[in-house]
Amino acid sequence: MMGHLILRVVIKLLFAPILLFGLYVQFHGDYGPGGGFQAGVIFASAFILFALGFGIKETQKRLPPTVLPFFMVFGLLLYALTGVLGLFMGGNFLDYYVLAPDSHHNAGQHIGILLVEFGVGVAVFSAMMTIFYFFAGREPEIHDADW
Amino acid sequence: MNDPVSFATEFHPSSSPIFFVELAILTLLVITSIAMLRMRRLFGVVMLSGIYSFLSAAFFVALDAVDVAFTEAAVGAGISTVLMLSAMLLTARREKPYAPGHAALAAVVCVIVGGALIYATLDAPPYGDAAAPANSYVGQAYVDRSVVEISMPNIVTTVLASYRSFDTMGEVAVIFTAALAVMLLLGIGSDRGGKEVRDVPRLVGREEEAQDLSGKPNLDDGGKAPSPKGGAS
Numbered sequence: 347m348m349g350h351l352i353l354r355v356v357i358k359l360l361f362a363p364i365l366l367f368g369l370y371v372q373f374h375g376d377y378g379p380g381g382g383f384q385a386g387v388i389f390a391s392a393f394i395l396f397a398l399g400f401g402i403k404e405t406q407k408r409l410p411p412t413v414l415p416f417f418m419v420f421g422l423l424l425y426a427l428t429g430v431l432g433l434f435m436g437g438n439f440l441d442y443y444v445l446a447p448d449s450h451h452n453a454g455q456h457i458g459i460l461l462v463e464f465g466v467g468v469a470v471f472s473a474m475m476t477i478f479y480f481f482a483g484r485e486p487e488i489h490d491a492d493w
Numbered sequence: 494m495n496d497p498v499s500f501a502t503e504f505h506p507s508s509s510p511i512f513f514v515e516l517a518i519l520t521l522l523v524i525t526s527i528a529m530l531r532m533r534r535l536f537g538v539v540m541l542s543g544i545y546s547f548l549s550a551a552f553f554v555a556l557d558a559v560d561v562a563f564t565e566a567a568v569g570a571g572i573s574t575v576l577m578l579s580a581m582l583l584t585a586r587r588e589k590p591y592a593p594g595h596a597a598l599a600a601v602v603c604v605i606v607g608g609a610l611i612y613a614t615l616d617a618p619p620y621g622d623a624a625a626p627a628n629s630y631v632g633q634a635y636v637d638r639s640v641v642e643i644s645m646p647n648i649v650t651t652v653l654a655s656y657r658s659f660d661t662m663g664e665v666a667v668i669f670t671a672a673l674a675v676m677l678l679l680g681i682g683s684d685r686g687g688k689e690v691r692d693v694p695r696l697v698g699r700e701e702e703a704q705d706l707s708g709k710p711n712l713d714d715g716g717k718a719p720s721p722k723g724g725a726s
Contacts, residue, residue: 379559387567473672480679482579
């Protein structure tokens with residue numbers, strides 16, 4: 347199991363910066379390129395990289411597949427409930443202005459977009475991880491002969 | 494909207510240096526796709542599809558579509574490649590040899606469809622045309638209004654998450670549904686994602702043969718694997 351030592355060391359070094367970059371893309375999407383979709387995929391790619399180097403079982407110890415459906419539902423519901431919140435506060439569905447009606451610099455839009463993008467990011471991350479787990483989990487390891 | 498026509502006449506895409514970069518990337522895209530068509534080892538095909546995605550991402554950067562390039566690099570080159578690899582592990586490593594069949598018919602269909610597409614592009618407005626419909630009406634309105642209405646520097650985010658928020662919710666629902674479908678198809682009930690599993694071929698009336706096939710060591714987890722007797726009846 348100690349093959350691919352260099353790959354494993356590099357993956358360990360890269361893991362945290364990739365997550366950090368995912369967070370940056372998530373919350374800086376209002377100002378630069380990026381957003382929930384990209385952030386979710388980047389976040390998932392960190393775990394997938396880990397799984398490629400250390401095997402899927404080690405990954406599932408860190409990120410159990412049983413929590414992923416909750417994340418998926420949470421992300422979609424966060425999006426939809428942000429819309430419903432607009433309804434309750436007297437606006438239309440997904441109307442963000444009513445979240446901060448007195449603001450002069452469209453703070454309501456900023457809050458709404460932040461919430462919605464966070465929902466997208468969580469949903470995309472957990473959906474990607476779910477698909478990866480269920481595909482890759484059927485074959486335990488990539489054998490060296492397959493490379 | 495200050496006189497788009499003069500802007501269109503000033504802008505000559507074919508004379509700008511980025512044009513040659515785009516030409517090079519497009520040439521590489523064509524070469525990659527031809528190589529994918531001709532390659533029979535599926536591992537190489539998957540790797541080439543990743544290269545194709547990276548080239549597409551570079552092309553989108555050259556077109557100033559940074560957000561799309563970002564998505565293409567992350568989804569197309571990252572996730573898709575890994576998913577195709579893990580899907581490849583479940584099937585054969587090599588493509589089946591080409592069986593000649595309806596090659597003439599396929600060629601005719603390809604030529605007709607390709608010709609129709611090329612004919613359609615002749616009607617499209619020239620690349621970079623500021624007066625093109627895609628750039629003038631609703632797109633221009635987003636560019637003009639999002640600074641005032643939303644005051645966010647990234648217009649792509651404002652269009653995606655605010656102006657077309659309802660569409661984006663649909664997209665999230667699509668991704669959610671895709672993951673749900675994968676869970677249902679690949680077995681959520683037994684929760685065997687990540688565990689060794691061996692699909693026993695379901696041979697009705699030939700159980701002994703099926704047992705022989707499933708009798709590989711280390712993979713049969715003590716009767717938990719679906720028995721051929723259990724399912725089909």
